[in-house]
Amino acid sequence: MRVNIDRDRCCSSGMCVMNVPEVFDQDDQDSLVRLRQTTFRPEQFDDLRLASQLCPGGAITVTEDESSGPTG
Amino acid sequence: MTSTPTTPAVRLPAPHSAGCLFNPPPAYTEAAAAGPLTRADLPGGESCWLATGYAEVRTVLSDRRFSADLRHPNFPFLVAGARELVTDNPAFLRLDDPEHARLRRMVTGDFLVKRVEAMRPAVQRIVDEALDGMTAGRTEADLVADFALPVPSLVICLLLGVPYEDREFFQDVSRTLLNSTSTVERLREAQDELLDYLRGLAARKRERPEDDILSRLATRDDLTPDEAAATGLLLLIAGHETTANMISLSTALLLDRPEQVARLADPAALPGAVEELLRLLTIVHTGVPRVALEDVELGGTTVRAGEGVIAMLSTANRDETVFGGADRPSTDELDLDRDARRHVAFGFGVHQCLGQPLARAELQIALATLFGRLPGLRPAVPRAELAFRTDSFIYGMRSLPVTW
Numbered sequence: 001m002r003v004n005i006d007r008d009r010c011c012s013s014g015m016c017v018m019n020v021p022e023v024f025d026q027d028d029q030d031s032l033v034r035l036r037q038t039t040f041r042p043e044q045f046d047d048l049r050l051a052s053q054l055c056p057g058g059a060i061t062v063t064e065d066e067s068s069g070p071t072g
Numbered sequence: 073m074t075s076t077p078t079t080p081a082v083r084l085p086a087p088h089s090a091g092c093l094f095n096p097p098p099a100y101t102e103a104a105a106a107g108p109l110t111r112a113d114l115p116g117g118e119s120c121w122l123a124t125g126y127a128e129v130r131t132v133l134s135d136r137r138f139s140a141d142l143r144h145p146n147f148p149f150l151v152a153g154a155r156e157l158v159t160d161n162p163a164f165l166r167l168d169d170p171e172h173a174r175l176r177r178m179v180t181g182d183f184l185v186k187r188v189e190a191m192r193p194a195v196q197r198i199v200d201e202a203l204d205g206m207t208a209g210r211t212e213a214d215l216v217a218d219f220a221l222p223v224p225s226l227v228i229c230l231l232l233g234v235p236y237e238d239r240e241f242f243q244d245v246s247r248t249l250l251n252s253t254s255t256v257e258r259l260r261e262a263q264d265e266l267l268d269y270l271r272g273l274a275a276r277k278r279e280r281p282e283d284d285i286l287s288r289l290a291t292r293d294d295l296t297p298d299e300a301a302a303t304g305l306l307l308l309i310a311g312h313e314t315t316a317n318m319i320s321l322s323t324a325l326l327l328d329r330p331e332q333v334a335r336l337a338d339p340a341a342l343p344g345a346v347e348e349l350l351r352l353l354t355i356v357h358t359g360v361p362r363v364a365l366e367d368v369e370l371g372g373t374t375v376r377a378g379e380g381v382i383a384m385l386s387t388a389n390r391d392e393t394v395f396g397g398a399d400r401p402s403t404d405e406l407d408l409d410r411d412a413r414r415h416v417a418f419g420f421g422v423h424q425c426l427g428q429p430l431a432r433a434e435l436q437i438a439l440a441t442l443f444g445r446l447p448g449l450r451p452a453v454p455r456a457e458l459a460f461r462t463d464s465f466i467y468g469m470r471s472l473p474v475t476w
Contacts, residue, residue, distance in 0.1 A: 011173070011422040012180035014188075014429045019413065021185075031180035054414065056424035058134060 001045050002063040003052075007032045009059035016051040016060060020044075024051060024060075033059055081111040082122050084382060085150060085252055085358045093460040094325055095404065096357050096386035100124060104387035108371035112382060116152040120380030121370075122359070126391035126416070128371045132383040134421035138362040142166040148361045148380025150465070153256040157263060161298040163306035165423055175303060176426065178295065182231060182285050188429040191227075195434055198226045199441045207445075207476070212452050215472040220319035221312070223438055227430070228311030232304060233277060233284025242266065246309045250465045252358065263305075270304040271297050307427070314355060315431050317461070317468025319438050322349045324458060324472055325406060326443065327451055335408040336440045345408040346435045351395065351415035352406055354386040357467040360419060389415045446476040 003023070010032040016024035017033075023044065025034045040048060045062075052060045086099035095101070100122070103110040108125025123132045132138050141147065142158055149155055164175035181187070206218040213219070225243065229236045248254050248262040274290040274297060281287035285307065289300040326333050335341045359382040364375045375381060389395070390403040394414055401407045418425035425431065443449060451458070452473035459470040 009422075011176065011424065012184070012426070013418075013424045014183070014185040015424075017185040018429060018432075026184045026186065028184075031177065031184055050413070056134060056420050057422050 001040050001048060001065055003035065003038075003040065003048055004061045004063065005033050005035060006059045006061070009057040011057040011059075013056050015054045015056065019054060020047045020051045023048065081113045081119065083113050084115065084120075084122070088357075088460070088462045093458070093462070094321070094328075094353065096354070096384075100359075100384050100387050101390075104384070104390075109373050109375075114148050114150065114152075114380070116149060116155075118146075118148065118380070120148040120382060121373075121375055122382050122384060123371065124384045124387040125371060126388040126394045129383045129385065129388035129416060130420045131368075131370060132362050132381050133360060133416070133419055133423070135368065136168070137364060137366045137368050138381065139168050139365050140166055140172070140362055140423055141168050142361075144363045146378045146380060147363050148382060150358055150361060150382070151252060151254070151256070151259065154259065156256055157260055159263075159267075159298075159302070161296070161302045163302040165306055165310075169422060172422065175295075175299065176422075178289065178292065179285060179303065179307065180426065183426050183428075183430060185429045188433050191430070192433055192437065194230070195223075195227060195437050196441070199223055199437050202226075203441065203445055212473065212475045215323055215474045216316070216320045216469055217471065219438075219442065220323070220469075220472070221316040223319065224315035224434055225312040227315075227434060228308060231285055231430075232307055232311070233282055233286040234273065234304075234308060238269075241269070242308060243312070246313050247464070249309065250313060251463055252465060253463045266305055266308075267298075267301045270301040270308070274300045274304065310425070311427060311430075313466045313468075314425075315434050317355050317466050318350065318353065318431070318435055320469040320472050321353045321355065321467070322435065322439055323442065323449075323474075324451070324469060325349070325353065326439070327449065327474075328455065329406050332406060332408050333443050336443050339440075341408065342436050342440055343432070344410075344412070346432060346439070347412040347415060348406065348408050348410050349435070349439075350417040351389045351410075351412040352403075353467075354389045354415070354417045355467045356385050356417075356419075356465070358382075358465050359384040359386075385416050385419065389417060448476045449474055450476070 012031045027034045052062045082099050086097035089098045104124035108128040110122045112122040164172045202222050206213045245262045245266045277287040277290040335345050362381050366377050368375045395403045418428045452475040461468045
């Protein structure tokens, strides 16, 4: 799974950090989203999908890899 | 208009039912049962759409073809005549990007999740002291006046740099501004009083800056005094009214569901329990106004450019397809073990509540400490005498007499 963040769309709600703190962070300088990791384990996929669905600004996009099963 | 409505238009704001005051007005629930989008009549007589479905509410609030700018000539106001109150400098809640992002980003740093986490000990201290004061030498208190309102007021005063001694003034003016029965004259007076107060405070902070949000806003050279006052007003009202009413409503509901109170004592269950309270109680009962900038397909209908839409958070949060399940109680019921994380109680889209990490921390600490310290907490009046704020844009309780 790949995670793409669009910092221009980030509104700093903190939803991603509250729900998936090991992956997402808020930058100390501009308060915008930052990724702590760029490769993900399968057990994180549900959390990443949730973070994408809950991001109010639509700043987080997840792309399912061909090999990781049906796309959601 | 593009479709023939099959249900009569809902008059906004609709009255609450006397029977269960923890529920949103029945007219909204009935509209939601009939379909995700309904015609509605605003208090000023204009027509608009009422979006009640979860998907439609999220679309209205996040799709940039819907505007939050109240200077738009067709913006749907929930108070008749409120269009006259629009200033040249609306708070960022009522602006679109890029104006919105420019102003919001000036204060996002103060509400970062890590910043709020670091504030937890201070919030705990404020909660402990409020409870000490409420219980000292007494066996009965008004939970609203003695706990639910002081806690978030103290927290936002600390953050913003507003003197807590001025609480009577700003709490009173805020109640007027949020009251759906206030006349336009009264609203204008209250808005002017609070903006004048904040402009004065910001001017003093400019001379002698302190470590607070108003000082940081007042000393920026890319922000006018009017813009700083508008941001201050938004944060001050949103900072104390919403959380205060969530604390009092949550307490009243939990006193009615004593079998669920034990979940608050489990630190692992507490955050989820607060999400469920936010979902079920959704204190913005009147909905969130937007205006379409283009034609948009929504809920099987075309919303035309220039039409207003009210996004009803409370019905979206009771959508069975999102929050229900065969193994769960109805979404009209409190279920502190429900996965409620998808709720839209804080709104959705770029205007989603900026202070939500702080609100969550305050609610978690306030409710766990209150029920932990006062296991015998119970209402001091019969249930039928509880006074709900049925005439406010922020739903809640006028008072909550309790004993322990």
